[in-house]
Amino acid sequence: MARVRITHVESFKVFAPGARPNFAWREGLRGGPADGLVAVLRLHTDEGIAGVAVAQNRASAVVLEDLVGRLLREELVGTDPLERERIWHRMWELDRTEEFPIWLIGLVDSALWDLAGRLYGAPTWELLGGFRRDIPAYASTSTFASLGEYLEVVTQCIELGYPAIKLHAWGDARRDAALCTAVREHVGAGFPLMYDGSAAFDLADAVYVGDALSEAHYLWYEEPMREFNVTAYKWLVDRVRVPLNVAETSDGVHMNTADFIASGCATFVRTSTELRGGFTGAMRIAHLADAFRLRAEPHGNTVYARHLCMAIPNCSYYESLVTTNPVHREFGVDENGMVKAPTAPGVGLPVGPEYPKELESYVVDLAGDPLSCDTSIRHSAAS
Ligand SMILES: [Mg+2]
Numbered sequence: 324m325a326r327v328r329i330t331h332v333e334s335f336k337v338f339a340p341g342a343r344p345n346f347a348w349r350e351g352l353r354g355g356p357a358d359g360l361v362a363v364l365r366l367h368t369d370e371g372i373a374g375v376a377v378a379q380n381r382a383s384a385v386v387l388e389d390l391v392g393r394l395l396r397e398e399l400v401g402t403d404p405l406e407r408e409r410i411w412h413r414m415w416e417l418d419r420t421e422e423f424p425i426w427l428i429g430l431v432d433s434a435l436w437d438l439a440g441r442l443y444g445a446p447t448w449e450l451l452g453g454f455r456r457d458i459p460a461y462a463s464t465s466t467f468a469s470l471g472e473y474l475e476v477v478t479q480c481i482e483l484g485y486p487a488i489k490l491h492a493w494g495d496a497r498r499d500a501a502l503c504t505a506v507r508e509h510v511g512a513g514f515p516l517m518y519d520g521s522a523a524f525d526l527a528d529a530v531y532v533g534d535a536l537s538e539a540h541y542l543w544y545e546e547p548m549r550e551f552n553v554t555a556y557k558w559l560v561d562r563v564r565v566p567l568n569v570a571e572t573s574d575g576v577h578m579n580t581a582d583f584i585a586s587g588c589a590t591f592v593r594t595s596t597e598l599r600g601g602f603t604g605a606m607r608i609a610h611l612a613d614a615f616r617l618r619a620e621p622h623g624n625t626v627y628a629r630h631l632c633m634a635i636p637n638c639s640y641y642e643s644l645v646t647t648n649p650v651h652r653e654f655g656v657d658e659n660g661m662v663k664a665p666t667a668p669g670v671g672l673p674v675g676p677e678y679p680k681e682l683e684s685y686v687v688d689l690a691g692d693p694l695s696c697d698t699s700i701r702h703s704a705a706s
Contacts, residue, residue, distance in 0.1 A: 327442065328369045329399050334391040335363040336384035337377070346465035346646040348521040349494030354465050354646065360384035364391070364434045368404060374438025375672045376430045379597065379625070386424060394421065395431065405442070407435045411603045425574060425598055432601020433627060433670065440669030447670050451606055451634035456664045458632045460643040460656045461487035461517065463624070470502055472648060474509050479650040484660040487515035487542070487640055494523030500535035507539035516540075517568070520547035526555055533563030543568040543591050543620075550579075556588040566590035570608075571622050576600045577607045584615055594631065594638075595622040602630070609635040624653060626671055633664040 342355025359381030366374045378387070394417065402410065414428045440447040462480040467473050473490070480488050490506060492499040503518055510516065518541055520532065529547035536544050544565045548555055550573035560567055570580040571593035577600065583589045592612050594605045609619035609631075618637045621628040624644045632641045641662045643653040656662055665671045 326403050327372075327405060329366050329402055329404050330369050331367045332391055332396045332399050333365045333367070334384075334387045335365070336360040336388065337363050339379075339381075342646065344647065348491045348519075349466055349523050351494065352521055352523075354491075356381055362387035362430065364430050366399065366404060366434050366438055368438065368442075370442065372438060372441045374404065374434040374436075374441065374669065376434035376437060376670070377672060378426050378430050380424070380426050382424070383426060383430070386427070387430065390421070390423075390427065399431075404435050404438050407432065407439065407603055410435060411600065414600075425572070425576070428576075429596045429599065429601040429604065432603045433596050436602040437669035437672065444668050446630065446665050446668060447602065448630040448633035448664055451602060451630065453633060453664075454636045455633055457661045458641050459486045459639075459660050460641040460653070460662050461485060461489050461515070462645045462650075463489045463491070463519070463642045465491055465644070465646040466493060467648060470505055473502060473506060476645065476648050476650055477506055477509060479648075480645060481510065481514075483650060483652045484656075484658045485643070485645075485652075486660045487517070489517035489519055489545070489642070491519050491521055494521060496524060496528035496531045499523075500532050503532070503535050503541065504539050507541075512540070515542045517543045517545065519545040522546050522549045522572075524548055526558060529559050530562045533559065533565050537564035541565050545569075545591075545593070546571055550583075553579075553582050553586050553588070556583065557586045560588040568593060568620060571595070572598055576604050577611065580608050581611060584611065584617065589615075589617055591618045591620050593622045594619045594635070595625075596627040596631070597625070598622065602627075605631055606634065609637060613637040626665060629655075629662060629665055630670060632662065 339361045341357040345355040348354040362378040362383035364376045411432055414431055436447045440450055462485040464476060467476055477488055492502050507516060518536055524547045533544055545568040550570060556569055567588055568591035569589050570583045573579040580592050592608060594608045596602055596605050599605045599608055612619040618639060619635055620638050621631040624642055632638060643656050
């Protein structure tokens, strides 16, 4: 293929409504985003093919506009967008003085992988190294009001076909431990359960909850503490039996994940495009984990996570959010709890002539209704 060049770089501010009804990851930690502007990055080439990526962070639109105008346009115009690895390293070099927000490297990289998929006429997950064409989804709950309501939600999730459930709870060690024990009794032995602490605890409370999860045979114990201190996690893993799932949000991305792994505290690691440096960073982490015989579990219910799930051999599930009672099964999760591989070229975001108008409606759906994040599925379902 003749060399391709990026000809221009655009940033858009696209209105995205907040989650309705709103929800929380735990008490004091809002889950659903507020109304706001999100960033859309579009890269054009002299081949006439564009790549696009969308951020979900509500600060992203303002930040991206600044960075494109001041730095990224000059950096990217004239470069070959297929040199994703070189550009990714270049972004880390720029990060040394700019201190990019964690999603920014991911946004540029994801647009490049979208562009490559459109150029080759293949979905991005195939270019990443296709591993599977469907995967089970776990129901990932937000916070509900009472133990009774959690049990109602869990029952509905199982009836809707979800083969595994992860609880986000209140962030109170005693109440959360009792909840996790009660949910295990409710679903019976053998049903895969996970728990996500959303960084609520110090070490003492993390151990208390970890003991309950160990007793109840939870599959993983995710992010009980802020992830800045790897030593604290090492001390936790020395005190509890339940396997830890770590390094979802920590700065330093693959380099930081490497330290979590080297410390011996990781059985699972988190990976994502938005918090782990795009597809390039997310796959690097997955392969790093694989070499150590660990699993790398994609974070979040995005179209990006769907691509990662199809490309990463050492992952178990797609994360599907359950934030309402009554429970609605996410768009694209079938009655057996399975999610299918995206089929459109690239990531599958629209880049037609109507863009960003077309994307505006897409982003509205993405943010307001996390059930419909894959336009390739939506388009084929509609036709
Ligand atoms: Mg998490």
